[in-house]
Amino acid sequence: MTVTITPIYAGLIALIFFALSWRVIAYRRANRLSLGDEGDRSLLRRMRAQANCAEYAPFGLLLLLLLELQGASLGMLHAMGACLLLGRAFHAYGFASKPMNLPMRQAGMILTFVQLIATSLSLLLVATGVI
Numbered sequence: 001m002t003v004t005i006t007p008i009y010a011g012l013i014a015l016i017f018f019a020l021s022w023r024v025i026a027y028r029r030a031n032r033l034s035l036g037d038e039g040d041r042s043l044l045r046r047m048r049a050q051a052n053c054a055e056y057a058p059f060g061l062l063l064l065l066l067l068e069l070q071g072a073s074l075g076m077l078h079a080m081g082a083c084l085l086l087g088r089a090f091h092a093y094g095f096a097s098k099p100m101n102l103p104m105r106q107a108g109m110i111l112t113f114v115q116l117i118a119t120s121l122s123l124l125l126v127a128t129g130v131i
Helices: 006-031 041-069 074-096 102-127
Strands: none
Touching: 006 041, 006 074, 041 074, 041 102, 074 102
């Protein structure tokens, strides 16, 4: 089986991660900050936005890949990929906004959790032979 859907979302989410990483790097260089956050709250927020993406995106992509390998429909794969992609983009935007855009951040986490739960349940249903 050829995997064709997951790489689309992996590539797009990797670009979000790159943008978040670049924000950290650029801020560090501009403010000559090397290790940790050195008490700089703006740097800490940038670091946490990047780290949050690094914490959730790989697991969501792994679940999406497993779902694709199980032969899920294109509609399901795109719906779950879009949930994860939009969830990560909304969360990053909400977190990076100054002041923080809490509704956007929350919408991002909700979409991310919907993807994690829906793909997990789908995988369990397939694995147990229910569907």
